[in-house]
Amino acid sequence: MQKPENVYVWENGVREPSGGEFIELREDRTLRVPDRPIIPFIEGDGIGPEITPAMILVVNSAVEKAYGESRKILWVELLAGDKAEEKTGERLPQETLDFLRKAVVGIKGPLGTPVGKGVRSINSALRRAFDFYSAVRPVYWMGQPTPIPQPERVDVVVFRENTDDVYVGAEFFPGTGEALRVREFLLKEMGAKEEGFPEDVGITVKPMSEFKTKRHVRKALRYALETGRRNVAVIGKGNIMKATEGAFINWAFEVAQEEEFRDRVVTDPEAEPSEGQVKLTKVITDQMLMQLVLRPDAWDVVIAQNLNGDYVSDLAAALIGGPGFVPSGNIGDGYALFESTHGTAWDIAGKGIANPLSITLSGAMMLEYLGWKEAAQKIYTAVRKTFEDRVGTPDVASGFERMGVSAKAVSTYEYAQEIVNRI
Ligand code: NAD
Numbered sequence: 441m442q443k444p445e446n447v448y449v450w451e452n453g454v455r456e457p458s459g460g461e462f463i464e465l466r467e468d469r470t471l472r473v474p475d476r477p478i479i480p481f482i483e484g485d486g487i488g489p490e491i492t493p494a495m496i497l498v499v500n501s502a503v504e505k506a507y508g509e510s511r512k513i514l515w516v517e518l519l520a521g522d523k524a525e526e527k528t529g530e531r532l533p534q535e536t537l538d539f540l541r542k543a544v545v546g547i548k549g550p551l552g553t554p555v556g557k558g559v560r561s562i563n564s565a566l567r568r569a570f571d572f573y574s575a576v577r578p579v580y581w582m583g584q585p586t587p588i589p590q591p592e593r594v595d596v597v598v599f600r601e602n603t604d605d606v607y608v609g610a611e612f613f614p615g616t617g618e619a620l621r622v623r624e625f626l627l628k629e630m631g632a633k634e635e636g637f638p639e640d641v642g643i644t645v646k647p648m649s650e651f652k653t654k655r656h657v658r659k660a661l662r663y664a665l666e667t668g669r670r671n672v673a674v675i676g677k678g679n680i681m682k683a684t685e686g687a688f689i690n691w692a693f694e695v696a697q698e699e700e701f702r703d704r705v706v707t708d709p710e711a712e713p714s715e716g717q718v719k720l721t722k723v724i725t726d727q728m729l730m731q732l733v734l735r736p737d738a739w740d741v742v743i744a745q746n747l748n749g750d751y752v753s754d755l756a757a758a759l760i761g762g763p764g765f766v767p768s769g770n771i772g773d774g775y776a777l778f779e780s781t782h783g784t785a786w787d788i789a790g791k792g793i794a795n796p797l798s799i800t801l802s803g804a805m806m807l808e809y810l811g812w813k814e815a816a817q818k819i820y821t822a823v824r825k826t827f828e829d830r831v832g833t834p835d836v837a838s839g840f841e842r843m844g845v846s847a848k849a850v851s852t853y854e855y856a857q858e859i860v861n862r863i
Contacts, residue, residue: 443493444496444497444500444515446500446512446513446514446515447496447515447517448514448515448516448517449517450517450518450519450527453535454516454517454518454535454536454539455516455517456478456516457478457514457516459476459514460474460476460477460478460514461474461476461477461478462474462477462478462542462543462544463477463478463543463544463545463810464544465544465774465775469773469774470774471544471545471774471809471810471811473810473811473812475510475511475512476511476512476513476514477513477514477545477810478514478516478543479513479514479515479516479543479545479546479547479806480515480516480517480518480539480540480543480546480547481496481515481516481517481518481546481547481548482517482518482519482520482521482536482546482547482548482549482551483517483523483549484521484548484549484550484551484780484784485521485522485523485549485550485551485552485784485786486550486552486783486784486785486786486789487549487550487784487785487788487789487794487852488521488549488550488551488784489549490789490790490792490794490796490852490853491549491780491794491795491796491798491799491800491852492547492549492799493853493856494796494799494800494852494853494855494856495547495796495799495800495802495803495856496515496803497856497857497860498796498800498803498819498822498856498859498860498863499513499800499803499804499806499807499815499819500513501859501860501863502804502807502815502816502818502819502822502863503807503812503815505815505818505863506812506814506815506817506818507812507814507815511812511815516539516543518535518536518539518540518546519533519535519536520532520533520536520548520551520562520566521551521552521562522552524536531562532562532565532566537566537569540566540569540570540775540777541570541775544774544775544776545775545776545777545778545806545809545810546776546777546778547777547778547779547799547802547803547806548566548777548778548779548780549779549780549799550779550780550782550783550784550785551563551784552783552784552786564607566770566777567602567603567770568603570770570772570775570777571603571772571773571775572602572603572770572771572772572775572776572777573601573602573603573652573655573656573659573771573772574599574600574601574602574656574659574660574770574771574772575599575600575601575602575749575753575768575769575770575771576597576598576599576600576663576768576769576770576771576805577597577598577600577753577756577757577766577767577768577769577781578596578597578598578766578767578805579594579595579596579597579598579753579756579757579759579760579766580594580595580596580760581594581595581760582760582765582820582823582824582827583824583827583828584760584761584765584827584832584836584839585761585836585839585840585842585843585845586759586760586761587758587759587761588733588736588759591759591760591761593735593736593737594736594737594756594759594760595737595740596732596736596739596740596741596742596756597663597669597740597741597742598741598742598744598749598752598753598756599656599659599660599663599741599742599743599744599749600744600745600746600748600749600750600752600753601652601653601656601688601744601745601746601749602656602746602770603652603746604647604648604649604652604653604745604746605646605647605648605684605745605746605747606644606645606646606746606747607746607747608645608647610644610645610647611642611643611644611645612642612643612644613642614640614641614642615640619641619642619643620639622643623637623639623641623643646681646684646747647684648683648684648685648687648688648745650687650691653687653688653691653692653745654691654694654695655773656743657674657691657692657695657743658695658698658700658701659771660672660741660743661695661696661701661705661718661720663741664718664740664741665701665704665705665716665718669718669740669741670713670717670718670719670740671718671719671721671738671739671740671741672705672718672719672720672721672739672740672741672742672743673720673721673722673723673728673739673741673742673743674688674689674692674693674720674721674722674723674743674744675689675722675723675724675725675728675742675743675744675745675748675752676688676689676722676724676725676744676745676748677724677725677726677748678690678722678724679724684745685725685745685748688745689722692720692722692743693707693720693722696720703717704716704717704718705717705718705719705720706718706719706720707719707720709721718740718741723739725744725748725751725752728742728752729751729752729755732752732755732756732759733755733759736756736759742756753766757781761839762782763781763782763798764781764782764795764797764798764835765795765797765798765801766781766798766801767780767781767798767799767801767802767803767804767805768780768781768798768802768805769802769805769806769809771809776806776809778802778803778805778806778809779799779802780798780799780802781798782798792851792852792853793833793834793835793851793852794833794852795832795833795835795836795852795855796833796852796855796856797823800819800823800856800859801819801820801823803819804816804819804820807819818863819859819863821862821863822859822860822862822863823859825862826855826858826859826862829858829862830845830846830847830848831847831848831850831855831858832847832848832849832850832855833849833850833851833852833855834849836849837849837850
């Protein structure tokens, strides 16, 4: 694929383009987006070098068609993962973190974590560095093959808390001194019962904080209100885990009573939201998993803890064909990093057959985040047309074939071109 002239690849260091401007993060955490924003990208490992240029091709075309020469992204390559290790000896160079901070908004392909080398996940290092406390996954159908009938009923945005819960990694393995000490503390000092904590237990701690929950809930409610969504669910098994998921649900309803939301968030289960309002409802997690399958149109936004959000977003993605069709944004107080939801897919890397849609739709989501909605819309419309015309990467084509519909399989690059041709 030929490199567009607005892409500044890494060459012995990050290349800052002249003529571009950094997005400004104002004091109130809103963005001032210049007409020539510098947007960093991390190609990613495995299929990353195939899908990321495909995304850039499509986003460039959409921006040009929407705004002509008046707006243009200047893409700057940052290194992370295998490529960074090869070129700099580090998997996440400081230079990458520094530039991301200056640029405020960026996008990345998948990054692998080598197993058994004691290497920490770059994704979680990035999450921590920028406090991306909400993982936002919009799941909607665009015409691709799916496992359920009437997939147009699926249009839900999952807000997964990204910094709390069992993912904080306080784990005590069975049979170790640590597990025995924690067990003893729980039995002797905290009134825990012996039957729940036999000597061979492993223990994972599940913390949940009011501050972390409330900022996440505010973000989700603001999103629901700004985008005209109506039905917002806050999920959890508060009946079992009262101190954590139960508290999360209660805090969500406390946020709904804050001045910013009081008049716009309906919490009475019997009431219907009027124009400009949303309704917040508590739903038990297992109920939500069932409802998403049985009547997916019931919910517009789902607010979830970290672990429940993980389950729910994957189930929702499966309804419309899998994570390959779903975008994702890691969002904090202004800082945002958009990314493909699937992994590095080494089994197909280098073959030119990877589906570039997840990162491409993440690119569209990023455009919306910048306020460049017209360009995002052009991408959505064009992708829909490719499905109407039954063209896609081999995973898409074989999905159609399984449904008895003939389709044309094309390479990653050709697919990006097919999208561009329809913009
Ligand atoms: P994976 O998503 O890489 O692969 C699962 C299956 O889906 C494979 O058969 C693969 O070929 C297929 N697949 C994935 N993306 C595809 C695409 N765009 N087009 C066509 N087929 C696609 O999942 P995995 O094997 O569990 O993970 C591999 C690595 O990726 C691991 O190191 C994991 O840590 C990492 N990972 C990274 C991210 C991220 O950076 N956000 C997310 C998930 C996994």
